[in-house]
Amino acid sequence: MTETLLEIDNLSVDYETARGDLKALRDISFDVNRGEIVGIVGESGCGKSTLISAILRLIAPNTRFRNGAIRFKGDDLLTRTEEQMRALRGGDISIVFQDPMQTHNPVITIGKQMVDIQHRVKISKAEKLATAARMLGVVGIPDPEARLKQYPHEFSGGMRQRIAIAMALMSEPDLLIADEPTTALDATLEVQIIERLKDLQRDFGCAILFISHHLGVIAELCDRVVVMYAGAVVESGTVREIFHNPKHPYTRRLIECDPGHIKTRARVLPTIPGEVPDLANLPEGCIFRERCDQAMARCAQVPPLTRLSEGHNAACWLNHAEEIA
Numbered sequence: 001m002t003e004t005l006l007e008i009d010n011l012s013v014d015y016e017t018a019r020g021d022l023k024a025l026r027d028i029s030f031d032v033n034r035g036e037i038v039g040i041v042g043e044s045g046c047g048k049s050t051l052i053s054a055i056l057r058l059i060a061p062n063t064r065f066r067n068g069a070i071r072f073k074g075d076d077l078l079t080r081t082e083e084q085m086r087a088l089r090g091g092d093i094s095i096v097f098q099d100p101m102q103t104h105n106p107v108i109t110i111g112k113q114m115v116d117i118q119h120r121v122k123i124s125k126a127e128k129l130a131t132a133a134r135m136l137g138v139v140g141i142p143d144p145e146a147r148l149k150q151y152p153h154e155f156s157g158g159m160r161q162r163i164a165i166a167m168a169l170m171s172e173p174d175l176l177i178a179d180e181p182t183t184a185l186d187a188t189l190e191v192q193i194i195e196r197l198k199d200l201q202r203d204f205g206c207a208i209l210f211i212s213h214h215l216g217v218i219a220e221l222c223d224r225v226v227v228m229y230a231g232a233v234v235e236s237g238t239v240r241e242i243f244h245n246p247k248h249p250y251t252r253r254l255i256e257c258d259p260g261h262i263k264t265r266a267r268v269l270p271t272i273p274g275e276v277p278d279l280a281n282l283p284e285g286c287i288f289r290e291r292c293d294q295a296m297a298r299c300a301q302v303p304p305l306t307r308l309s310e311g312h313n314a315a316c317w318l319n320h321a322e323e324i325a
């Protein structure tokens, strides 16, 4: 039986700015089940980082939670104290950031950093070092005992990201959140990290919430995909449904514009014409309307996220044949 681990329920988050409230997330709803890999994909500025910072409550001071709930194992995280959230981060929920240098302190050896993050575990330092070496081995760092004595700058970017993943897994989290963990790496390293993440997910059984603007990576790694556009979920479904049977024009355009999907050599990569709307001054109706080549009169009203088949949802009037007719 599938068990829901994380449930985002109608979450709306604003940023207070001098220009008024910037509506960064609007009525976001999706689930992550235990042991499942869910990908979040969307263009820059669509709210991916806002969403994960809201989940972890690592938020900018001008962030305002307007509505909704973030339930983890059934408990609403929005009602938890700061101290409870601190215990959760690096405990049941771990995070890997885009830039591994953000994770590692440059003046402390990797070994000491990996011992320090085990502060909650009651074992000797030698045992903690042994655990650290074992985890480096798990993520594919050769000669881990010797490597523990080295500083972050003595590792390549790909290795630093593997170490960040090793550190994130040390608390045996139920949920690993990764915000563009491979974006700073070259394509070969990216493939290696993705393969490693898949193995680790199988061995450790944790769920992964994986954020990326790179569709190929999402297709390779994830079980399910949530497509975001300008602060809203426009479509969600299994990887198969999203890539082979997309139901929202935005998803279709994203797939068409992905370099991995372009068969013929082109001088100029296709892009989606137009710009993401101003979130501090939202247009009426469907958020994608201005850029959509299938827009119609009905789109003056916001289309609801509607269930099309088991686990496949889209927010587009094109899927409401009976209502448009």
Ligand SMILES: Nc1ncnc2c1ncn2[C@@H]1O[C@H](COP(=O)(O)OP(=O)(O)OP(=O)(O)O)[C@@H](O)[C@H]1O
Residues within 6 Å of the ligand: 015, 016, 017, 022, 024, 042, 043, 044, 045, 046, 047, 048, 049, 050, 051, 060, 062, 063, 213, 279
């Ligand atoms: N503290 C803040 N105050 C005001 N606006 C913000 C703040 N943080 C982010 N934003 C705005 O909120 C929107 C969503 O930003 P967010 O960083 O979540 O997007 P993203 O999908 O992670 O983008 P990227 O792919 O570039 O990382 C953007 O319009 C951004 O400019």
Ligand SMILES: [Mg+2]
Residues within 6 Å of the ligand: 048, 049, 050
């Ligand atoms: Mg981001």
